[in-house]
Amino acid sequence: MTIQWYPGHMAKAKRQMIEKIKQIDVVIELVDSRIPSSSRNPLVEEISSGKPRLLLMNKIDMADRQATKQWKEDFEDQGLTVHLVNSQTGQGVATIPDAVHKLTAARRKKLEKRGFRPHADRALILGIPNVGKSTLINRLAGKKIAKIGDRPGVTKAQQWIKVGSTMELLDTPGILWPKFEDPRVGLCLAATGAIKEELLDFQEIALFLLKTMLTHYREPLAERYTLEDLPELAGTEEDQDVLIRLFDDIGRKRGCLMSGGYIDYDRVSEIIVRDYRSQKLGPLTLEWP
Ligand code: G4P
Numbered sequence: 001m002t003i004q005w006y007p008g009h010m011a012k013a014k015r016q017m018i019e020k021i022k023q024i025d026v027v028i029e030l031v032d033s034r035i036p037s038s039s040r041n042p043l044v045e046e047i048s049s050g051k052p053r054l055l056l057m058n059k060i061d062m063a064d065r066q067a068t069k070q071w072k073e074d075f076e077d078q079g080l081t082v083h084l085v086n087s088q089t090g091q092g093v094a095t096i097p098d099a100v101h102k103l104t105a106a107r108r109k110k111l112e113k114r115g116f117r118p119h120a121d122r123a124l125i126l127g128i129p130n131v132g133k134s135t136l137i138n139r140l141a142g143k144k145i146a147k148i149g150d151r152p153g154v155t156k157a158q159q160w161i162k163v164g165s166t167m168e169l170l171d172t173p174g175i176l177w178p179k180f181e182d183p184r185v186g187l188c189l190a191a192t193g194a195i196k197e198e199l200l201d202f203q204e205i206a207l208f209l210l211k212t213m214l215t216h217y218r219e220p221l222a223e224r225y226t227l228e229d230l231p232e233l234a235g236t237e238e239d240q241d242v243l244i245r246l247f248d249d250i251g252r253k254r255g256c257l258m259s260g261g262y263i264d265y266d267r268v269s270e271i272i273v274r275d276y277r278s279q280k281l282g283p284l285t286l287e288w289p
Helices: 007-021 065-077 093-103 105-113 133-141 183-192 202-216 218-224 239-253 265-277
Strands: 026-032 053-058 081-084 121-127 160-163 167-170
Touching: 007 121, 026 093, 053 065, 053 093, 065 081, 081 093, 093 105, 093 121, 093 133, 093 167, 121 133, 133 160, 133 167, 183 202, 183 265, 202 218, 202 239, 202 265, 239 265
Parallel strands: 026 053, 026 121, 053 081, 121 167
Antiparallel strands: 160 167
């Protein structure tokens, strides 16, 4: 479930998050590998208040492997510890407690020096709606934990879940709002289904997807819609006509016609967006470092 975020929601979410983070040792930030930049909340750094962070690129099965590799390297160059996971199948999830344990080494050493016995590594999963936070918590817990809505105001009694012998995880994730300002980010979020359908213009999203595929994923595009002689984009105003002709081609192939033989652009758009989301176009990343 996604909701619209208003300034009041955001301020409240931020306050709640800063409070929660006081109790934890490591922030686990979750992003969608198809849109690693657009699915990050810009305030994560500030909210984390200097606590060590583990960046998890989730949904790797849905993203382009080569692009994921580039993103991982880029994030690592920024000094982040990055792991790749598929929370749905559990791929990469088993290594999370060890990664978290490494990130708490300095804190443990400090405590031991002062004669204290360090407690388990306390972690919290944080991210915008729909990146897979609940799926990952369930994976790590090995059971289904009740999901709370994507509402900053909705709370439930939080509990610590033991994960392996070194880690304890808060069973409620930190929910952050997505970025809104940049229209490109909005398109990325809409294309992957991270924002509510009623708020979207399918034609705009479909155009964005076609443009991305014409530039980066020509083969899957041609294959899915049996298109011969795919056009090239020139980066000029003419691109718009090229894209509309492509739309027409796909519409005809898919029988999206209205009376009088006109193309039903709404239907074509919906087909393209649904094909992307359901992976019928293959694992495609929508942005690059
Ligand atoms: P959230 O708590 O961050 O809001 O996200 P949530 O776990 O609800 O996950 C959102 C959707 O993403 C779910 O699909 C979930 O199954 C899917 N998902 C999570 N991680 C992965 C992953 O690594 N790979 C793939 N392919 N999908 C992932 P849904 O269709 O909304 O729900 P459902 O049909 O799975 O119940």
